[in-house]
Amino acid sequence: MDRKGIFLALFIFIIIAFSFYFTLEENPVTPPEPAAENEELPEEELENVNFSIFNDQQEHELKLESENLQNYKNENRMELRPIEAEVYSTNSGQLLYTLTGDFAIYYTNQDYLEIRGNVLIDSDRYQIESEELDYYLSRNYLEGRGSVKITGSDFNSRAQSFNSDLNLNNLKLSGNNGRAEVKFDSFDE
Numbered sequence: 001m002d003r004k005g006i007f008l009a010l011f012i013f014i015i016i017a018f019s020f021y022f023t024l025e026e027n028p029v030t031p032p033e034p035a036a037e038n039e040e041l042p043e044e045e046l047e048n049v050n051f052s053i054f055n056d057q058q059e060h061e062l063k064l065e066s067e068n069l070q071n072y073k074n075e076n077r078m079e080l081r082p083i084e085a086e087v088y089s090t091n092s093g094q095l096l097y098t099l100t101g102d103f104a105i106y107y108t109n110q111d112y113l114e115i116r117g118n119v120l121i122d123s124d125r126y127q128i129e130s131e132e133l134d135y136y137l138s139r140n141y142l143e144g145r146g147s148v149k150i151t152g153s154d155f156n157s158r159a160q161s162f163n164s165d166l167n168l169n170n171l172k173l174s175g176n177n178g179r180a181e182v183k184f185d186s187f188d189e
Helices: 003-025
Strands: 044-055 060-072 077-089 095-101 103-107 112-123 126-136 141-152 156-165 171-175 178-182
Touching: 095 126, 141 171
Parallel strands: none
Antiparallel strands: 044 060, 060 077, 077 095, 077 103, 095 112, 103 112, 112 126, 126 141, 141 156, 156 171, 171 178
C-alpha cells in the first residue's frame, strides 16, 4: 500500500470516528410515551370565566359567567360555581332573562344545564325562585324543585315543583295538595 492509500484510509477512519462521536453526544429523540387509557385525566380549573352558548333552535345566546369553572373533558361537562347567566335574543339582541345559582353543571353534549342552590330566574314578566332547576336548552324547557315561588305583576304562586317552557306557557305546579295547571295565554309573544 502506498502513502496515498494509507492517507485515504486514515482520513476515512477519522471521519467515521468523528461522526460516531458527535452522534453519541447528541440527546437521542425518543417518542413520547402514550398515556395510559385507565389513567384519570387531571381536571382543568379556571377562575373568572365568561363564555357564551348559542342555541340556534331557540335563537338565544346564553352569556355565562362564573368565578370558578372545572372542566372534565372525558365527561363532557363543565362545573360552574356560582353561575350567572344572561340570555339574549339572537335576532333582536334584547335581554330576555337572567339566571343565577350557587352551582351548575353544563352538559355540553346534551345542551342541558343543571342548576342547584338559590336558583333565580328573572325576566320582565316573571320571577322564579327554587332550590333546583333543570334547563333543557334545545327545548327551552324548565323543571324546578324545592320551595318554588313564581311571581309576576298579576300572579303569585308557590309549589314544591314546576315544569314549563320559558314563557310559562302550560305551567304545571305540583305540591303536597295535588297538581295544578296554569295556562298564561297573555304571555304569548
